[in-house]
Amino acid sequence: MHDGITAPVEPQKTTRMKKNEWLFIFIFLFGIISLFFYQTIFSGKVPIPADILVSDFQPWRSTSYLGYGEGGVPNKAQYPDVIRQMYPWKTLVVEALRQGKLPLWNPYNFSGAPLLANFQSAALYPLGALYLWLSQIDAWTLLIILQPFLATLFTYIYSRKIGMQYQGALLAALSFGFSGFMAVWLEYNTIGHVILWLPLMLFCIEHLREKPQVSSLGLLTFAHAASLLAGHPQVYGYTLVFTLIYTGFRAKRTMWTYIGGCTALGIGISGIQLLPGIELIMHAARSPHDATNLFTKILIQPLQLLSLPFPNFFGNPATRTYWPTDTFVGKVTTIGLVPLFFSLSAFRRKDTITKWFTGATAITLLLITAHPITAVLYRIPVPIFTSSSPTLMSFLFAFSFAMMCGLGLDYWMSDTHSIKKLVRRTLEVIGLFVFLVIFTKLPVIPELTIHAPIAIRALFYGAIISAATLSLFWIAIALPKWRAHAIIILLVVHTLDLFIFFNRFNPFAERSLVFPDHPIITYLKSQAPDRYWGYGTANIAANFASQYHLFSPEGYDPLYPKSYGQFLYSYKTGKPLAAFDNTTRSDAAIVSGFGDGGLSDIHKQKVLNALSVRYILDRVENGSDEGVYPPNIFRKVYSYEDWIVYENTRAQPRASLNTGKVTISAYAPEHITLRTESSSAGTLVLTDTYYPGWLAWVDTTPTPIYPTEEQLKKLEVPAGTHTVTIKYHPKSATYGALLSIMSLSATIILLVIIRQKRNEN
Numbered sequence: 001m002h003d004g005i006t007a008p009v010e011p012q013k014t015t016r017m018k019k020n021e022w023l024f025i026f027i028f029l030f031g032i033i034s035l036f037f038y039q040t041i042f043s044g045k046v047p048i049p050a051d052i053l054v055s056d057f058q059p060w061r062s063t064s065y066l067g068y069g070e071g072g073v074p075n076k077a078q079y080p081d082v083i084r085q086m087y088p089w090k091t092l093v094v095e096a097l098r099q100g101k102l103p104l105w106n107p108y109n110f111s112g113a114p115l116l117a118n119f120q121s122a123a124l125y126p127l128g129a130l131y132l133w134l135s136q137i138d139a140w141t142l143l144i145i146l147q148p149f150l151a152t153l154f155t156y157i158y159s160r161k162i163g164m165q166y167q168g169a170l171l172a173a174l175s176f177g178f179s180g181f182m183a184v185w186l187e188y189n190t191i192g193h194v195i196l197w198l199p200l201m202l203f204c205i206e207h208l209r210e211k212p213q214v215s216s217l218g219l220l221t222f223a224h225a226a227s228l229l230a231g232h233p234q235v236y237g238y239t240l241v242f243t244l245i246y247t248g249f250r251a252k253r254t255m256w257t258y259i260g261g262c263t264a265l266g267i268g269i270s271g272i273q274l275l276p277g278i279e280l281i282m283h284a285a286r287s288p289h290d291a292t293n294l295f296t297k298i299l300i301q302p303l304q305l306l307s308l309p310f311p312n313f314f315g316n317p318a319t320r321t322y323w324p325t326d327t328f329v330g331k332v333t334t335i336g337l338v339p340l341f342f343s344l345s346a347f348r349r350k351d352t353i354t355k356w357f358t359g360a361t362a363i364t365l366l367l368i369t370a371h372p373i374t375a376v377l378y379r380i381p382v383p384i385f386t387s388s389s390p391t392l393m394s395f396l397f398a399f400s401f402a403m404m405c406g407l408g409l410d411y412w413m414s415d416t417h418s419i420k421k422l423v424r425r426t427l428e429v430i431g432l433f434v435f436l437v438i439f440t441k442l443p444v445i446p447e448l449t450i451h452a453p454i455a456i457r458a459l460f461y462g463a464i465i466s467a468a469t470l471s472l473f474w475i476a477i478a479l480p481k482w483r484a485h486a487i488i489i490l491l492v493v494h495t496l497d498l499f500i501f502f503n504r505f506n507p508f509a510e511r512s513l514v515f516p517d518h519p520i521i522t523y524l525k526s527q528a529p530d531r532y533w534g535y536g537t538a539n540i541a542a543n544f545a546s547q548y549h550l551f552s553p554e555g556y557d558p559l560y561p562k563s564y565g566q567f568l569y570s571y572k573t574g575k576p577l578a579a580f581d582n583t584t585r586s587d588a589a590i591v592s593g594f595g596d597g598g599l600s601d602i603h604k605q606k607v608l609n610a611l612s613v614r615y616i617l618d619r620v621e622n623g624s625d626e627g628v629y630p631p632n633i634f635r636k637v638y639s640y641e642d643w644i645v646y647e648n649t650r651a652q653p654r655a656s657l658n659t660g661k662v663t664i665s666a667y668a669p670e671h672i673t674l675r676t677e678s679s680s681a682g683t684l685v686l687t688d689t690y691y692p693g694w695l696a697w698v699d700t701t702p703t704p705i706y707p708t709e710e711q712l713k714k715l716e717v718p719a720g721t722h723t724v725t726i727k728y729h730p731k732s733a734t735y736g737a738l739l740s741i742m743s744l745s746a747t748i749i750l751l752v753i754i755r756q757k758r759n760e761n
Helices: 019-036 037-043 052-058 081-097 124-131 134-159 166-175 180-188 189-195 198-208 214-229 234-250 253-269 269-284 289-300 302-307 338-346 352-367 372-377 390-414 419-441 446-450 452-478 480-505 519-526 542-548 562-573 602-610 731-760
Strands: 531-534 613-619 636-639 643-648 656-659 659-669 673-677 682-689 695-700 702-703 713-716 719-729
Touching: 019 037, 019 134, 019 166, 019 352, 037 234, 037 338, 037 613, 052 198, 052 613, 052 719, 081 134, 081 180, 081 302, 081 713, 124 134, 124 214, 124 695, 134 166, 134 180, 134 198, 166 390, 166 480, 180 189, 180 542, 189 234, 189 338, 189 390, 198 214, 198 234, 214 234, 214 253, 214 269, 214 731, 234 390, 253 519, 253 719, 253 731, 269 731, 289 390, 289 446, 302 719, 338 352, 338 390, 338 452, 338 480, 352 372, 390 480, 390 562, 419 446, 419 452, 446 659, 452 480, 519 542, 519 643, 602 613, 602 643, 643 673, 656 659, 656 673, 695 713, 702 713
Parallel strands: 531 613
Antiparallel strands: 613 643, 636 643, 656 682, 659 673, 673 719, 682 713, 695 702, 695 719
16 A cells, blocks of 8 residues: 655546457456356356255255265355245246246246246346357356456446556456455346446446447447346446436536436336336335344444455355354455555545545445444435345445546556655555454454454455565566566456455356256156145245246245235234234245144144145154144155155145136146136136236136235136136236337437437538
């Protein structure tokens, strides 16, 4: 962290990249990607936590894989939501798109729930077109790789556009593209795709500061649409606010209309995703965070800012050493240790772009940390903050700080240096490490003292990186002709530092572990569309049903119909629907614990029967007996090793007619056909979740659908023989599609008009 003699800095000038520089950056990035994804490129492993699937989740954990004992496959215990949510949803999306259908509905979880509308399915993300050409796991892998690749590329070209030399641009690009935030969210395959478009948006805005170019307007519109369609609206909301403020700070007023118009059109193009998503939010069980919990557990505590220079100071969950009681991924702010040595140089710059990123770094850091201001701020019920984690805006801090450090390196390269000040800075760094070592051992914070060895290891590693950095500083200052070479070596050190963190956290698994077949799964598939449920240790995580096209009454999703959660809650507790308090936030589940009366519990039987749960899974170790499974209700129908499947003989059929009989002729996610026969008019009940947008016809006559007491579908059917057609055709998707078409058409017309005006001039 070196001080130099303050020198005036000229206003930033744009830099145009030449062809050989484009070639260089692509070759460079290919080399970087080969390093970070060496397990994929050289060993064929895939970036998905399939190792935790077969180690921690039933039915696979009771089976041996890769020569390991049951549940013994080594794993890093990271990204459980990827296999519980992201990948199964993507399976349904890909299947529908390949059939030329819009993936509107998921019939397999929550007894049916919206799919397109849940945002994180990212059904219409433009880069998701790769799923149409490649196998799902290959497309998944390529999209994982594209996150740091494109983030680094876009940051580099933006940095060059605002006048940085290539050294500073590389530092900024690597620091953001492979930042701690990108690394710990990488395998979700959504958030990284939202944030990678940010530097491209800023690049386009910088171009538009000069004149309204068709290419820049088109790219800016596309970037906004792609970012919003990538799967996380809250993170896009932060991006939107950031780019709008940046526009006001950087662009001429004459360009505000163009930039604002492109932003609005990009949002409009995503209308087919956005409007159904808003509808689901209005009907969802999602509740705001408790203000106290948000402040004490979710926001970054002041001491945790030590993770900025030393990301493993409090341990790492992938090595089972992270000891705080909050979540590691929510507290990661690191961009590597090397860039911090150039951060002070940025404060000596006088140009507006450096002031912008210095201010943005400070403000975002304030917003993601716990202090008196945020204690008051986050008690204000603003959904963008309280419905999810405010620390998700850490990517804005990472980007702004990376740019600030890149600008600092740019200044440092041309600054005047002295050995005397370098000696002072070296002693300051040594003193800082000595202080931190002593601090961790003092009984100031008992928990930190207990875990001091973890912190000491992180400091020791940081000391090695710092020593390498300072050594290269000595070479650069003592031998000015070697300065550029020393910085290149320093960038290599930085890359290795980022790689070590990336590799420690992210799992890569054998392809054979990605949702392998299992006899229990095979049996349940043969019994579809009857639903199943697992008792005790035989419980199968809910959303795995989506992956295998099984039918489960449970589900796990940040957004799911509130009415369905109310129904499960009322049966579980015996309380009225209105007592449902949303405390689960993401889960709708039938309690599966021991000592609760087992399947003899009347409340549990009622909910299982009402939801057509015909098959109950159990294992011998649960101690199943007639007290748990009354023989007049449950009978054994299948067994495999220590697994047992019981049939619930009192389960309601998936479709029933109180005055006659009904058969299911066809059952597809958004289209169900039934045949009814009755001597008098009656009520047809389909044990699927009631939700706005479902329409019904008896023969060709439109017929309204109503919710039952259990929040399932019912409709009136006249006497005789009829064909009943039920379709999911939500108005929100129709209006959203119209908005998308209109916005896309308006974009094309706007670009054509601008091009014609340019040609005329």
